[in-house]
Amino acid sequence: MNRIAQLRGPEPAKRHNARTIAALTGNPGCSRRSVLDAAGVDKVALAARVGFPGSFGQSRFALARGNAFEAMLKADDCELLRSVLDVGVVGYQDLGADDDATLTARHARTRELLTSATSALVDHPLLTLSVAGQTVFLEPDLIAFQSEGRLRVVEIKSFAIVDGQADAAKVAGAAVQAAVYVLALRRLLGDDRVSHEVILVCPSNFSLTPEAVVVDVRKQLSTLKRQLSRLSSVTELIDSLPPAVSFDVALSPAALVESLASVSARYVPECLSTCEMSVFCRHEAAGTTASLGRSVRESLGGVETVAQALELATGTATPTPDQAEAAALLRTAARLREEALS
């Protein structure tokens, strides 16, 4: 067993999907997250085991609506989907349910269908991507539309587009996920066969009537590629970890906390919405200026801890030469603040 698998313990590796891979772009500077993700550790279980469970559940109402919208689009041989995509009469191939036993066969079938260049809507294509030196299967949740030898990713999302506008955060999230698919398809078929323009199909206004919009994901693609290549160097980091380090959730919380401490983190408030370890990391990072937010940290002159910033502000600590400017600013700020409050 290699070191990566050892880190995780006997649990099966967490399966990746576009969402988990998209999440890798969230806090690219964090080694802890890279290591945990590369090893396929179940972060939800790990966080709960060390006493800092997060809430990353999804409302079943949201799931139900998403499923209903998708089912509606795909009913009657994708009649509605075809009309909103305006693709005319093309074949529809569904590569089927998500089943671990048939992964390899489905991947072969995917390759066969997509390389054939016949116009078609290919549902649930099974793709692979190399993550941290390991080939992972992507749980498929997209449709590839093939026309004139070129592929486009079609993603069905259940958030609404109202008067041509949708929730910016949701669109951004969908774009990163679509970029994961584009990348996986390009790795399979070559860059020029797959368009960087993806199609999002969403409910329009307050109805379930679908609306298709084109999104350019070039920017997301390059972020993703950069992060994946960073992740491939994570194997070196993992190899250098002391042998006792393990994230096997069967271990005691104390042992796990010790293991976590041996891989450096880079907590920022954004972690709270993007990473399952965030409550643990927030606790660990208490007292850092970074945990107050990037702009606060910058306004405090980039000083590492709150205590340090306050000492510089009150003049109780002597600044290092490269802190001199920040310290002067903080001292003035403290004086002005005190004056205005008195």
Add this chain to the structure above:
Amino acid sequence: MTLVALARAQAFAAGRAQPIATVRHLHLHDHPFVLIPLAMAGEANAPLAAMFGDSPAKPRLLVVAQPRNRDERFAFADALSAELVPYLMSFADQTEAVAVDRGRDVRHRYVDAPQVWVPNPGGIDFLRLFGRSTRFRRVDGDYPVPPTVPLLGQWLTFLAGAAEVPGSSLLLNAVQALGLHWATGQSGAEDNHLGSLLAWIEAGAQAAREAENGPVAGPATDPEFDNRVLAPLIADGDPALATVLHELLLPTWQQMWRILDRLRTLPPGDRVAARWDSDRDSYSSFVEHLAEGGPPQPRRDGAVAAAARLQRLENAAARYAVQRAFDDPLVMAEYRLAGVAFGGVVTLAAPDRVDDTGKRPVLRPRIMVATAETIRVEAGATLTSPARPAQKAKVVSITATPAGHDVLLELSGGMGRKLVAEPGTVPAVGEKLLLTTLSEGYRPGAALPDPAETPWTHGGPPALSSDG
């Protein structure tokens, strides 16, 4: 924003929120209306419930038992409209005359206007979308709704539009209102949780962490709550739903009123009343628009209307920022730190100096101000002092001194009409003075064509849209 960042650091160290304002920067109504909307997860803006009212002791609760049912949704809108619109209209009685066009004409505006409070920015977004989904509804045709529904839609759209204008107090949210006056020892992202933010102010860091697991302030519900509690209740059509939602919303309801009380303890800034005047202006014209049977606001502004609106918002933002600084020394301190404002002491004064080099003599007193603060001001610049906003101070010269700088200023305006300054209008020797390049002056934007004279290719004249 170094001072606010410093306040956050101090709040963290103290375990308590710290003030970042010495006055209240918003108008606080004697008779506000609190509204806490709750949305159904996954749906495009389907209301699940709302707790609302204008009396802390009497929260009203509306529940949609089957949020996906269209008829129930509009019954909710109808019922909310029946409660909210009478409140909104209750200020449309007494008017006052306001001089316009340099006193050559008058117009009338209502002496008061409504004020609606929601917990957070998400609540405002919810109301905006709910306004969008109801204002085009037709009272005839295939799917008729009661006339109260599109009326509610127009009102919500008006309020949500006002909430985009910096400094407006017609529709406010508690998270931003608190964040304007206190800094916590956590990040802005965490401050979005109303319970946690308020706990930093009322009880401290520990209570704030615990509050994170408390009830949400909407409009989104907690997924756990959806799955464990809500789903079975809705599936079974259980009448207990109303009780459960009442209990869920009640803590937020009580927090909202506590927040209003707390904000009331701050004295209002001097310029708050003038901003409320503009709110009364826009309220008055909207009431007039409705009275004339005006159409619902368009789905999207045309190009010219959008540009004009953007310009109005930018002007309002700039004016609001300056007004807050003029009203509040703690806000001004941020500008002092940046060097665009500085404090000093008057060391010389020639209050009766008259400049007679022009066609007729004019009163132009000069004063010398000594400052030890950083100044980013050059000769020729025009400065203002918040204590004498009508007076302009032109920088004649700046001389470095061992202690900082001597700034020589020539004053004009705000001293009466005679060639001798009215008493007290010229700063006297020994007076402490704050001077800044910030100015309250109105900055007119680029002229845009009237919407009615705009070709349709650029979005005008506005067409009446009917909903799809």
